[in-house]
Amino acid sequence: MRPLPAVIFMSRWLQVPLYLGLIVAQGVYVVLFLKEVWHLVTASMTLDETNIMLVVLGLIDVVMISNLLIMVIIGGYETFVSRLGVEGHPDEPEWLDHVNAGVLKVKLSMALISISSIHLLKTFISPDQNTTHAIMWQVIIHVAFLISALVMAFVDRLTTHTHPTHFQEPADLQPLGSAGSSPLKAHD
Known part of the structure; x- marks a missing residue:
């Protein structure tokens, strides 16, 4: 190298x-x-x-x-x-x-949504400790997390279905006709 x-x-x-x-x-x-x-x-x-x-x-x-x-x-x-x-x-x-950068991002966004849900639940259980303005912003932030997670999952699904051979391990690839050729080599 x-x-x-x-x-x-x-x-x-x-x-x-x-x-x-x-x-x-x-x-x-x-x-x-x-x-x-x-x-x-x-x-x-x-x-x-x-x-x-x-x-x-x-x-x-x-x-x-x-x-x-x-x-x-x-x-x-x-x-x-x-x-x-x-x-x-x-x-x-x-x-x-089966972790890759896309899967990791989706898993992290789902974890953030779960954490946000817990915070929102705590806010709803004791609403007198928060102003209406603070509650509104917590809901907006939670919805933003939800939307961003959906977009990330959609983009990840779209990219893995558009170019599936780029997201497989070499051992998972099946030969395409001649010995030693693979779908990855066929697309390059």
Whole structure:
């Protein structure tokens, strides 16, 4: 490989500290989750049902953000840096074997919609803590997330159906007539 392309290709390893930083953020969320669980357990006798529900929704929110972090860390590293080498491992995430940038974007947008839904539910449970203006903006932002996710999913579906051979692994490609030829080579 020529020097400039080699340097450009190796530059993907600059993302490793970013993924390690997200792992640290994941640890912070674990501490926050445990703190909230402790708060729920110790204050359970003094909290009313609405406040307990708000704390539980906060816990769900932390879990969903944590799931989002895992998708970004594992999926991003696998897609943009290097293979993880966990094929065949019993704990390998089901979605990892068919992840690409498009799939990752759609999964992330769905996670953001879920997180936004939790925030919206918390707002609707205690509307007196928010102004009508704040509630309106939360709904608008949630709808914007929904629309952007639909557009991303549509574009991903459109591109994978328009050029399906670009989204298959070489082992998945079927020969087209002569030995060693593939649909990928036929389109190039």
